[in-house]
Amino acid sequence: MAKEVENLVKQLRPSLSLGEYGRLFTDTSEYMEISHGDVIQIDRQHYLVLRDESERSFGIEDPKYWVKRCIHLESGERKILKLVFHEKFMLKLGTLAIPCYRSPEKEARILDLIRGDMRFMQGFSRFDQKGNIVRIIDIISGKRLDQHVFEIEVPHKKYFFDYLPAILEKFVDSCTAIKLLHDNGEIHGDIRRDHLWIEHGTGRYRWIDFDYTYEFAENPFGLDIFGLGSLLIYLVGKNIYTPNNLQGYGFPVEKVEALEHNDFSLLYKNRIVNLRKLFPYIPEDLNFILMHFSNAAEVFYETVDEFLADLTSCMSKGFT
Amino acid sequence: MNPKRILLAADASENARRAASYLGKIIGSRKDFHIQILYVIKYPDKDLFPDQEAWQKKKDELVHTASNVLKKLSELLKQEGVPVSSVTAISTEAEGFSVAQTILNHQKKNDFGTIVVGRRGVSKAEEFLFGSVSNKIVHYAKDCAVWIIE
Numbered sequence: 110m111a112k113e114v115e116n117l118v119k120q121l122r123p124s125l126s127l128g129e130y131g132r133l134f135t136d137t138s139e140y141m142e143i144s145h146g147d148v149i150q151i152d153r154q155h156y157l158v159l160r161d162e163s164e165r166s167f168g169i170e171d172p173k174y175w176v177k178r179c180i181h182l183e184s185g186e187r188k189i190l191k192l193v194f195h196e197k198f199m200l201k202l203g204t205l206a207i208p209c210y211r212s213p214e215k216e217a218r219i220l221d222l223i224r225g226d227m228r229f230m231q232g233f234s235r236f237d238q239k240g241n242i243v244r245i246i247d248i249i250s251g252k253r254l255d256q257h258v259f260e261i262e263v264p265h266k267k268y269f270f271d272y273l274p275a276i277l278e279k280f281v282d283s284c285t286a287i288k289l290l291h292d293n294g295e296i297h298g299d300i301r302r303d304h305l306w307i308e309h310g311t312g313r314y315r316w317i318d319f320d321y322t323y324e325f326a327e328n329p330f331g332l333d334i335f336g337l338g339s340l341l342i343y344l345v346g347k348n349i350y351t352p353n354n355l356q357g358y359g360f361p362v363e364k365v366e367a368l369e370h371n372d373f374s375l376l377y378k379n380r381i382v383n384l385r386k387l388f389p390y391i392p393e394d395l396n397f398i399l400m401h402f403s404n405a406a407e408v409f410y411e412t413v414d415e416f417l418a419d420l421t422s423c424m425s426k427g428f429t
Numbered sequence: 430m431n432p433k434r435i436l437l438a439a440d441a442s443e444n445a446r447r448a449a450s451y452l453g454k455i456i457g458s459r460k461d462f463h464i465q466i467l468y469v470i471k472y473p474d475k476d477l478f479p480d481q482e483a484w485q486k487k488k489d490e491l492v493h494t495a496s497n498v499l500k501k502l503s504e505l506l507k508q509e510g511v512p513v514s515s516v517t518a519i520s521t522e523a524e525g526f527s528v529a530q531t532i533l534n535h536q537k538k539n540d541f542g543t544i545v546v547g548r549r550g551v552s553k554a555e556e557f558l559f560g561s562v563s564n565k566i567v568h569y570a571k572d573c574a575v576w577i578i579e
Contacts, residue, residue, distance in 0.1 A: 195479040205554055212476035322476045328560025329526045335558060375554045402557075409557040 114148050117155055121182035125157070135238040140175045140192040148182070149190060151243050152235045155182040156190055178248075189232075191216070191244040191320070200321075203376030207332075209298075209321055213242050216320035219295055220244060228286035230317045249317065250309045255302035255343055265388055268347050270428055276344055277424055281417060283314045284337055288413040290319075291330050298322050300336025302343055334410050335376065338402040341420070342374075342382055345391065345399065350381040360387060371405035394423040430572045432542035433461055438532045438566070439468045441498050444547025448578040449502040452545050453509025460512055466502050467535055468495040468520040469528045495520040529565035536573055545576045 115130040131147035143149065149156045162176035175194035180187055193213050200209035217234035224231065232246035258276065261268055283305060287297055297304075298321035306315050323332065343349060350358070355365050364387060372383035381387065382403035385396040398419045401410055410416040437452055439445045449466070456462050470491050478484040499518040506516050524531045536544055548563040556564065567575055 197477075202558070203554070205558065207558070210477045215476040322474060324473060324477065325471070325526055326559030327527060327529060327562050327565060328556075328558070331558040331560060375557060404553070406553060406557070411560070 117148055118157060118182060121155060122185060137192045137237045137241050137243055138239055151237050156188060157182055162189060187248050189246040189248055191246060193241040203378060207323060209323055211320050212322045213320060215322050217242050217244055219319050222293055227313055228283060228315060230315060249306050249315055251306045253303050254305045254307050254314060257307050258344060258347055265347055266390060274428060279314045280344060281421060284413055284417055286316060287333055291413060296330060296333050300333050302340060328411055330412060334416055337416060342399050346384050350387060351379045371403060373404055375402055375404055375406060392423060392428060430542040431540055432574060434541045435462060435464045435543040435545060436536050436541035437464055437466045438544060438546040439466050439498055439502055441494050442549060444549045448545050448547035449505045451578045453506045453511050456511050458510040460515060462515055464516045466499055466518040467532060468499055469523050469531045470495050470520055471523040471528055529562045532566060533569055541573060543574045544570060547578045550579060
């Protein structure tokens with residue numbers, strides 16, 4: 110078996126040299142068994158596995174055994190292969206826990222829908238020999254947008270007036286991309302700060318990872334819209350603010366003491382949403398949008414259109 | 430609009446049972462009303478299931494639940510004195526995403542002047558993320574009365 114893989118690698122990509130050659134897989138059902146040095150063959154194409162992908166959350170590296178970082182031997186391009194892993198778990202969103210499902214079929218369908226739309230990660234899906242749907246994803250060379258924003262080394266006021274308007278222009282385009290999904294009866298399902306990337310070179314904002322889905326409720330787009338709102342709050346604030354970190358960022362104790370229940374997030378009890386209380390130069394109408402995601406909210410955005418109508422309206426006035 | 434044609438929106442919750450009970454007590458044995466119990470079945474997305482078989486099983490369960498609920502609520506109205514001949518019960522598949530919209534379309538198409546719906550009371554966060562059938566009915570209903578039973 111190892112010889113077969115070694116011959117394949119030497120034939121297709123002679124410049125590559127591996128210490129150890131593994132097995133050739135045409136059936137990806139047992140994804141835990143597929144590891145470094147193995148080759149996955151799908152649709153007569155060959156993908157040499159380098160490693161399992163992992164996600165870093167709360168400082169802990171969380172391996173995703175069903176996601177393989179690979180080299181496509183025929184082209185030499187690096188790809189991510191997402192193998193079939195059906196999972197149901199409780200997604201904790203602040204005080205709420207929601208049953209969440211991982212659906213390879215959904216992500217494959219969206220990859221077809223958004224092909225060529227560079228506001229999203231790109232890829233395609235193929236079936237392996239056992240009928241498992243494998244998603245073959247292009248790697249985005251870039252950085253998480255939130256990290257990029259966090260690392261802009263200027264005081265908040267300068268960031269707000271000199272950097273944020275351009276960032277919001279692109280963010281609006283990212284929101285429009287989510288609207289495209291909704292218009293086609295799809296949801297992103299996992300809109301978080303680490304799922305919007307800024308691409309090196311082009312500076313484009315690109316959504317990644319849309320395999321989560323839910324039992325659709327009366328408002329099927331609520332989760333996505335809340336995700337967009339949380340992202341907007343981060344972009345406007347250039348950070349997340351809680352009563353615990355305010356003094357560390359130089360806010361006087363009176364600012365902390367002036368905070369009320371209504372100033373905090375509807376879901377994340379500790380997160381400050383009423384950013385105008387911290388940065389008085391934030392225009393009222395922009396802050397008004399943020400407050401839709403706070404305990405003070407009485408009406409909620411049901412569509413991306415409603416959210417964007419408010420956002421573009423206040424952007425058109427400029428921040429002065 | 431005919432206010433004496435009443436649409437009782439039902440689901441498998443205790444709220445629907447409460448709404449039916451309340452309606453039965455209000456209408457009692459009066460014969461000049463017609464009550465239709467409507468159960469909107471929202472089939473789960475195929476994406477939630479690993480295969481067709483598991484999805485079909487869930488769909489069958491939902492149809493079975495709807496049928497049971499309709500029987501129970503009809504019986505409850507009867508116990509409150511509502512004449513059997515004044516009650517009909519049907520189930521239908523949700524049109525698109527929205528149960529509320531399906532109920533409103535049915536109300537309009539069939540000239541119901543009153544909609545009765547139970548409400549469980551959701552938190553603000555739940556309403557944002559998931560929406561609320563009863564709130565949506567209140568918001569979008571036209572040319573009819575809406576009774577919310579809490």
